[in-house]
Amino acid sequence: KGKNNGGGIPLGYLLDKQTQKLVVDPETAPLVVEIFERYSEGATVRSIIEDFNSRGLTTKRGKPFNTNSFNALLKNRKYIGEYSYQDVVIPGGVPAIVPEDLFYRVQQRMEKNKRAPAHSKVKESEFLLTTKLFCGKCERMMVGESGKSHTGAMHYYYKCGNAKRKKGCNKKAVKKDWIERAIVRLTMERVLNEEKINRIIDALLAMQEREDVTIPALRRQLAETEKGIENMLNAIQQGIFTASTKQRLEELEKQKEELSLSMTTAELQKPKLTREYMEHWFSQFRYGDPNDREFQKRLIDTFVNAIFVYDDKLVLTYNYQHGTQTITLKEVEDFLGSDLVGLSPPHKNRDFDTLIRSHGSYFCAVIFRITVRVDACTHIISNQLRNAVYNRK
Template structure:
């Protein structure tokens, strides 16, 4: 099993974002594989250092010989914490989610920022074992990669230095995807303060802003929830997931655009070499023949190496892994804003808003899906709180 670095360059389109999610999920998939390895006893050789009392860090257990062993149940949770923090989630979000899942610290307590900080600073997780002042690296089984540990350390450090706490700006999840059904302009996210201090967040048609269209603004939460609900219902269907996995396999197997070019060049070079060999066989040899042949052969080697390098760059993902990632995708905790964002970014291509319906184009479905909305939009207009707050 090869673990693919999530830092590989991936395009920003919905497919790219979905693939990125899949690459991230690989690390989790790997942890399932890790548990299997532990069972098979393959880590035996790596275990040299002995547990000498104290609290056993979360993710490890101690075997009869007093060696650290990876706890196949807890270790994936530790990996998850590192991945999520490195991926940009806040400590608060992670802590809340862990506690909501009834997970507990090694000492049996609820998680808090301090316990998380201790975990993120514990170098045992990269296999470092300390005895007094002596550090043994790769002395015990690692739970996270050094690279991931460093990313988390960097974020810990920068957060410590950050002056004051700035609240994250409200994200408008449908930005660049939501369009007016009438004038086809993009709807733009905005907010307005009502006199009573309540902030109304809404999307408004850019055409309507210029008074060229009479589309009313729609409440941000309302339309985002509608879209998330639809996408969730799609990916909770096993058949749909299999379909998406198949499409992704086709996309991934297409691979690099560079390879066909390199292969064409290689073909040309080999043809030249054959021609030259034929000429040599016929006794046509000049002073430059040998040099030229050597040049061609060097070029052939270079192209073969480049093709190999390109091929290695391709993510090697099995359909099984894609399905694993998609299931993870479909089980995202949507009370976390970042997860909602990931879901919409990965699954939604475009949304058209009409007076009586929302039409959603999904990444892996040719036909759009329609959400009827007639009554709700009318109700919203009648309550008119948005347009009262949103004066052009």
């Protein structure tokens, strides 16, 4: 039951020659979860393949990754513990590597992309503040719209949904380029500064210290089981060997194996991040190019929760506790008078650059699920990082 049926060994597993069953490979299992997490967070298959191949990583057969091998991996139900042979499917027949919720998020995205393939580049006409921009007068979501001038040039705006439908709101439309540029620059200036970053990192480090009790509990159970095995072996050495002794020893050995596997899986899913790693992750935003559309989208998606647009001010809510700020339009205009040039990046650390490429989406996930509802706005800096890529030793 659950023995390998002669097919290839998937990435993330090894074959136990004694039992002929698949076991988790602690060296490559983290790569599997990295692939699933990065894809679920929005990375394209092509970008992950290019990254893996640039890092010298290979398939189980020692070959470079390609689209076919990645698609097959993302659809492989062994990763959620399903063993199948011909028409027989046994849930839990192999050790799971990927959480079920993550696996099914990936399947949904693959199906969606199959029906409507996504564009790999962020278009200039894409409205980056969709679902985040609200009318300050009526609190209705502002939606993107476009129109041609008498010269034939295209112009893009955000307009209040009620004003657009003439439902009692007279809020004027806001130029798309102006508001997006303002939000990007304000976020880089007001959130990605040393004081705010340190505060967020402190919260994340504190969160890691409040981990659930799963791993300590498993560790205690494993220690107790090993102690039981030791006692049984001592009894056997003293000549106490009966059918009951043998049965109990076999039960303890099996329990030890199951606990060891559970603890390995739990530790893979609960990696620890250092302050230094977090600081380096933030630097990719702090020193990014504010004129780059891909960077603008990533920055907005990562840090901006909501923007309320009034006639004389903006109220911005960011994804961290007490992250609401008010700024007048006069201040915005004065601020945008400065050159739109990114800050100079710090000296690069190659080891950290590799970590960022490997685990960027993983860290992004940790940041975005410490959810704290403080008032009508939701302040989110979350621990999705907990469902993400494993930190390789």
